Amino acid sequence: EPEVTQTPSHQVTQMGQEVILRCVPISNHLYFYWYRQILGQKVEFLVSFYNNEISEKSEIFDDQFSVERPDGSNFTLKIRSTKLEDSAMYFCASRDRVGYEQYFGPGTRLTVT
């Protein structure tokens, strides 16, 4: 069964460093999403992406964040200068053209020290 994959599973970085989180969505899906979940809190929407551009973004997704689909399979989230408060699980999700079903990846745990 097709699934969304994410790498790395855990990333530790120092404050101020850039990180890139990678996702491979389900192959025939057209809509892509990033979410984050701070430990013990709810899943928060960051950004949606369709047709090589951002569809929607939340207040969390400021100038420090960017997304890219560099090729036909990968979808990346970059944080330019990480802060302690960026420590969280980051989930990628995708869905196809028809329907609302989103499928989530297993997440990347980002720890900023």
Next chain:
Amino acid sequence: TQLLEQSPQFLSIQEGENLTVYCNSSSVFSSLQWYRQEPGEGPVLLVTVVTGGEVKKLKRLTFQFGDARKDSSLHITAAQPGDTGLYLCAGFTGDDKIIFGKGTRLHILP
């Protein structure tokens, strides 16, 4: 700001009992999804409801979308220890943004 309120936050019941958990909002959603999330893992989609009043069944789980598409419920019949977990609802707004509730943490005692 659109919000989804889930209730109760925590529920602990005996195996074999029935239960209902709720997801409420003052906003209308294009669709509403229910997920289950295990610790340290991504949410796993259980069901999507789209039409007001829609009812979907998944074995012992029954999901209902409110007539006005602002709320939903999840009913579990004859709960089993394997049903233990965090149940999340998420609403799809018309502009490709998804809002999650905080979840109901369910614990089924054997």
